Amino acid sequence: MQANIEDMPGMSFDCECGRKHSVDIGKLVIGSDNLDEIVEGLSAFRGEKLLVLMDKNTYGAFGEIVVKRLLDYGFQLKSFMFDTGDRMLLPDERSIGRALLEVEPDTTFILVAGSGVLSDIARIVSYRTGKRFAIVATAPSMDGYTSVGSSLIVGNTKTTIYSHYPCAIFADTSVMRNAPMIMIRAGFGDVIGKLTALADWNLTRIINNEYYCGTIAKLVQKGVGKCMESAEGLAARDERSIRCLIDALILTGLSIGLAGVSRPASGTEHQLAHYWEIKAVEKGEEHPLHGNSVGVGTVVTAMLYELASGILPEGIDYPKADFVKSLLEKVGAFTNPRDLGISRELFVESMMNAMNMKDKYTVLRYCAQKGKLEEFTDIITRELYN
Template sequence: MMEKGLQLEQYLNRQWACSCGKTHATHLKAVAIRPGAVNDVPEILKSVGCARPFVLYDETTYQAAGALLQSALEGAGVAYTAYILPYAEPVPDEKVLGQILFNFDAACDLLLAVGTGTLNDLAKYVSFKMSKPYAVVATAPSMDGFVSSVAALMENHMKVTYPAHVPCAVIGDTDILKAAPMEMIASGVGDILGKYTCLCDWAMAREIEGEYYCPELVAIMRQAIDYVVQLAPRVPARDPEAIAGVMEALVLSGIAMAFAGNSRPASGSEHHLSHYWELQFLAQGRKAVLHGIKVGIGTVAVLRMYEWLFARKIDFEAAKAGALAFDEEAWRERMRALYGEGAQAVLDLEAATHKNGPEAVGAQLNAMAEKWDALQEIAVQLPPSGEIARILQLLGAPVAPQQVGVDEQMFADSVVAAKELRNRFGLLQMLFDLNLSRQAAQAALES
């Protein structure tokens, strides 16, 4: 392992004028990822001006870190108010947000989330709306949203990303992190591996739509991916340095999102598939699958579809004819069937963007036809799908949709419809434009 890790301190509380033309900034002030880091919490809170934290747990995270954290706070004489959400696995929806607001102690000047994805998103959003800072004590290296500037919440049965703010501090005690269920650790690795395909999508969008693209942020993310791939063989043994490295990469991914001002450096078609499956499971009353586990599966699937697509000879004239024949009403009915109560958000997005209409698709097809060789050069830089599958299998993680209960029909539907959750160009939109979504889905399942 590289002794210096990812050197996160170089990014803290920093802004710089980038070669991409933007000034990147993050307000993250402190990161402590090491054995015993929970003992740093009182000093870190003091350094960011916190006098009394509101400590937010769920039932699971309280068991994982409650005693250690409260011992550290009380040993340092830090006054605090604690609230334990009455769920082992809370859903970040309107009800739970209301519970936090109802129980919040107005005497507190900072929200301290103890947990991972859901707890972090809830604390991030509530603190943002209340104009209070927040910090997080991670209980598992399971996802990369710790320091992103958005919060992923459920509203009216739909996954919605809201503007928020980054934490002022992240604490990752490797003694706590390495004790997390291996599935959660594998989830973090899966989330990082998903950066391969999201960065490819971003480069495709630069070529086809002229979307803003930052090579320096891409380089940062590639550093994080490479680091985790190097460490992956040491993760099953819960090697502390390997676990710390995964956590560092997840934090760095969030920093890159904060620098970009959106999730482009860290989320693409693989995440859209994951979000779609999550919504379907929720609608069906099924137990959720960890975000990064789904992202890992989505990454393998997207890699397989990229491989399939660029091994084909494309008939752009047939695709253009298909675009002109687009039946918007039939599409709307299909979205209502697939998204159920959440369909209106999808329909509203299309009404605002017309991304599936003949004009937009025709323009995208013209650009693809003109730049196909350049697109192929981008795609060939992706790792083989089998290589990523082997890393996930090393961690005992699933690699096929069917392994987590996503059957062939749901998977095929997701390749068609998952892109409707965002106005963001990537592989799924390319397949739609080319009228190849169903064929690509079948190819991914057969690989």
């Protein structure tokens, strides 16, 4: 599978793993200064009524320019900008309800200019109202653009609800390179997390004979590898490095749809990040950006793998904690849960309990089964919270 990412939409093939893999997204446009491509990519919807969703930040970043260009080209649209003041926009009932009010009986298409939260809101609203939707991505902050699920906050807890794929994703590197640095760091953390996710996938293949696809694992490894090689340029917002980051995020996001399971993109590092996120949401507190937590979770998971090296089955490739740390440091990202505001107590609790949240076998469960999780957690905690 050597395809260029932009050629992947619509692709379908029978794989050595015994499954048929397909990419059910209509269009992927990644490039620099690609406003014209956005207009062209949406031309099929020119006669229809578009709803454009943005927030104050994404309006300034790109939304305003996109809307103006679409209007110049004769598109019929209504735009809506979320304004939450100092409050962070959350993908909760309130925002979803607000967006729903903007959908009119003759709206046929929803275009969202934004990153994770906004695209999750647009994804669920478009799905439940039977409209198609497309994303103009504004930040390389997470791998969820190509997701089929919406990550939402419902009833004060985080949950993922099945929705649908966008029919098109537009990523303009000349815009996305100007995203807040914390979002670029988060995107990089989400990519680095695949190193331990792939180790977990391999571990469960060996221990539980769980479904595994070597082709997809290699594809993810390649995308992550390219992104790691160009990490240095991210801090300087070098456009080529940003492109590698976007490619890796889109590719690893697509890998979930290809595999039909989240294994290639999420393992222990995501279990830990989700645990910290859920605990914050339950208390009504803000939590760090997903990818920032995943990056730290990757360091922790690598530490756990190193401690477990003597009891692991043969053939598990896992990253060294120092290596993960050095990568994150290249972009100025956090490497310690303490710096994310995770208390020592919460950290220990997450190490012991994160494996119970979703029925997914990872190195946490493996260590628990070997009777070693408490001991390893203790060692890691003392190192991180000294």
